[in-house]
Amino acid sequence: MKFFSLRIAIRSLLIQSMWNYERMQNVGFAFSIKPFINYLYKDKVVQGERIKAHFGFFNTHPYLANLLIGIVMRLEEKYSRGEISSDEVIRTKTMLAGPVAAIGDRLIWSTWRVFCGIVAVSIFLFSGKDNYWFEVNIKLILAIFLFLYNLVHIPLRFFSVYWGYTYSSDVIHKLSKFSIQTKVLSLRKIGILLLLLSALVYSISFEDYVLNIIFWLNIILSILLSKRYAQIIIFYVLFLFNMIILIYK
Amino acid sequence: MNITLKFLLLAIFSGVVHLDTMVFGQFMFSRPIVVGPIVGYFFNSPQTGLMIGVILELMYISVIPIGIKIPPDATAATILSVVFANIRECNDLGMPMSIFFGIIFSLVYKFTDIQIRTLNNMYLSWVDTAKAEFVEKRINLLVYYGIVVSFLRTILFYLIVLPIIYFIVKNVCVLIQYCPVKENFRDIIYILPAIGVGIGIAHFMEE
Numbered sequence: 001m002k003f004f005s006l007r008i009a010i011r012s013l014l015i016q017s018m019w020n021y022e023r024m025q026n027v028g029f030a031f032s033i034k035p036f037i038n039y040l041y042k043d044k045v046v047q048g049e050r051i052k053a054h055f056g057f058f059n060t061h062p063y064l065a066n067l068l069i070g071i072v073m074r075l076e077e078k079y080s081r082g083e084i085s086s087d088e089v090i091r092t093k094t095m096l097a098g099p100v101a102a103i104g105d106r107l108i109w110s111t112w113r114v115f116c117g118i119v120a121v122s123i124f125l126f127s128g129k130d131n132y133w134f135e136v137n138i139k140l141i142l143a144i145f146l147f148l149y150n151l152v153h154i155p156l157r158f159f160s161v162y163w164g165y166t167y168s169s170d171v172i173h174k175l176s177k178f179s180i181q182t183k184v185l186s187l188r189k190i191g192i193l194l195l196l197l198s199a200l201v202y203s204i205s206f207e208d209y210v211l212n213i214i215f216w217l218n219i220i221l222s223i224l225l226s227k228r229y230a231q232i233i234i235f236y237v238l239f240l241f242n243m244i245i246l247i248y249k
Numbered sequence: 250m251n252i253t254l255k256f257l258l259l260a261i262f263s264g265v266v267h268l269d270t271m272v273f274g275q276f277m278f279s280r281p282i283v284v285g286p287i288v289g290y291f292f293n294s295p296q297t298g299l300m301i302g303v304i305l306e307l308m309y310i311s312v313i314p315i316g317i318k319i320p321p322d323a324t325a326a327t328i329l330s331v332v333f334a335n336i337r338e339c340n341d342l343g344m345p346m347s348i349f350f351g352i353i354f355s356l357v358y359k360f361t362d363i364q365i366r367t368l369n370n371m372y373l374s375w376v377d378t379a380k381a382e383f384v385e386k387r388i389n390l391l392v393y394y395g396i397v398v399s400f401l402r403t404i405l406f407y408l409i410v411l412p413i414i415y416f417i418v419k420n421v422c423v424l425i426q427y428c429p430v431k432e433n434f435r436d437i438i439y440i441l442p443a444i445g446v447g448i449g450i451a452h453f454m455e456e
Contacts, residue, residue: 013274017395020369021317027373031392034385048381051388055376059316062275101316109313110452113277117306118449120282121442124303129439138286138295149277188453195453199446211436215443222447223454231308231448232321232352238444239349239437246433 005070005161007035012066012157024059029069036073040080050076053086060097061104063157067171068096070164092169099172103180111184112152118191120145125198128205210249214242252415259291260407263328267403270324271362272396281305281327288331298331300438301348305330307445308352311452319362326355328407333414339422344438346421350414361406365398 015028030051037050060068075089120141127136167174203215218238225234250258269279277283281302289298309323330351334343372394376387425434 014272014392014396016275017272017399018369018372018391019271019395020366020373022370022373024317027376027388027391027395030376030388034388038385045381048379048384051384052376052379052381055373055384055388105313105315109315110311114310114449114452116277117280117282117310121303121306121445124299125442125446136299138299141299142283142286145280145282146277153276191453192450195446195449199443202442206439211439215440218440218443219447219450222444223451226311226448226451231312232356234448235308235352235444236349239345239441242437242440243434246436249433249436 001165002162004036004039004073005165006158008032008069008073008161009066009158011035012062012069012161015062015065023055023057025062025065026055026058029058029065030054032065033069033072033076037076040076053090054093056090056094058093058097060101061108063108063153064100064104064160066157066160067164068093068100070161070166071096071168071171073161073165074168096169096172103175106184107180108153108156111187113149115187115191116145116149118194119148122194122198125202128202130205132205133201214245218242255291256408256411256415259288259328259332260404260411262288262291263324263407264400264403266328267324268396268399270322272399279324281309281323284324284327285331288328292331292335294335297334297344301330301334301344302327304348304438304441304445305351307442307449310445310449319359319366321352322355322358322362324355325358325406326351329354329410329414332411333418336415336419336422338419338426342422342425342434343418345434345441346418346425348441350418350421354410354414357410358406361402365402369395 011034012028012032015025015032017031018027019025020027033054034051037054038047041047041050054072072089072093075084075092078084079086079089123141123144124136127134163174164171199215199219203212206212206215221238221241222234225237229237266279266284268274269276281304282299283302285298285300285302285305286295287298289295289301292298305323305327309321309326312320312323314320326348328351330344330347333339333347333350336343336347339346372391376384376391379387428434
């Protein structure tokens with residue numbers, strides 16, 4: 001099974017290659033689970049029918065999709081022994097996709113990726129304006145960002161097929177024991193602290209109190225505007241605001 | 250290396266990098282903080298690339314692809330910004346100007362993304378109507394199609410957009426050179442990370 005998990009995890013890297021508005025990740029899902037279906041059923045016609053059964057709507061977080069693939073592999077085994085119906089396999093898959101996506105979006109997109117970005121950006125900000133405090137090592141920043149992010153991403157992708165297959169539908173219950181919410185909140189607090197601290201060190205390097213005031217004014221304004229407006233609107237509004245202020249500086 | 254050849258190489262590089270955003274893996278090679286310095290190396294100015302990468306990484310830090318929502322493309326904004334920050338006529342004004350226009354054109358990239366994904370719907374019936382023994386082969390072909398179309402679309406996008414923005418940014422920079430207060434504008438680049446810092450803090454403060 002470990003061999004299958006690895007093979008399927010590699011194939012799942014392409015889960016969004018044919019993303020479409022009608023059924024979203026369906027092509028990628030069918031593509032990923034195909035080797036297991038072929039292993040389970042020897043008849044070409046049955047193989048095709050089962051892959052077609054998995055060609056319906058599917059959308060979840062691309063990393064945690066592997067967890068669902070593992071669960072579906074277990075269910076597919078049960079189906080092949082006649083213990084459950086095909087409808088049950090598909091229903092479970094569709095039903096779990098939502099909660100798994102919510103976990104993935106909150107844990108990975110909304111927290112881990114942002115946190116890793118903040119760590120990388122902070123190194124740059126700590127170096128100050130035009131490398132005022134120290135010469136920033138660009139390759140080191142890239143390496144830290146990619147290493148830190150993929151330290152979670154790659155094992156998550158590769159182990160979750162196996163976890164899904166081993167624990168089946170209980171995996172969601174097991175996940176809840178990890179107290180994800182507490183870890184997410186801790187990471188967020190560290191992230192805010194890191195951003196504030198690096199912004200402070202960066203702004204000290206300006207040696208110009210007017211620039212310093214404008215810098216912190218921008219931080220406050222963008223926090224306030226973030227509650228209501230999209231990032232691009234905030235950027236353009238503050239860009240023009242800064243231009244006007246700088247003219248009269 | 251002349252500018253046409255540079256644009257061609259850059260379009261091919263972008264085609265590969267953009268695969269990471271959606272089609273293959275999402276290892277985050279396509280994030281602004283990574284792409285910025287790499288494109289910067291391409292123009293012998295990795296420091297400019299890093300500065301732009303940091304500004305855009307912070308700005309797009311809370312942009313998240315959820316469900317059918319396709320967010321503005323941070324990779325396209327970064328690549329275009331770094332390229333135009335290196336236009337000779339722009340001098341120090343290149344960075345803020347290039348970010349200003351880079352973000353606008355990244356919205357055009359997002360539009361092409363939506364079109365491609367809408368187009369993908371058409372091919373689903375090809376598998377639905379296939380005989381059981383051909384399903385496997387057709388799914389493989391659809392996956393390969395997805396990769397190739399995404400790659401070629403990106404190359405085409407950059408080959409069209411790069412000369413257009415090159416022309417716009419270059420002329421805007423020439424005009425600004427005559428502006429009496431242009432010296433003051435230079436400092437704007439040091440202020441821009443603040444916008445992203447605020448966005449990042451606001452994102453992490455949300456419940």
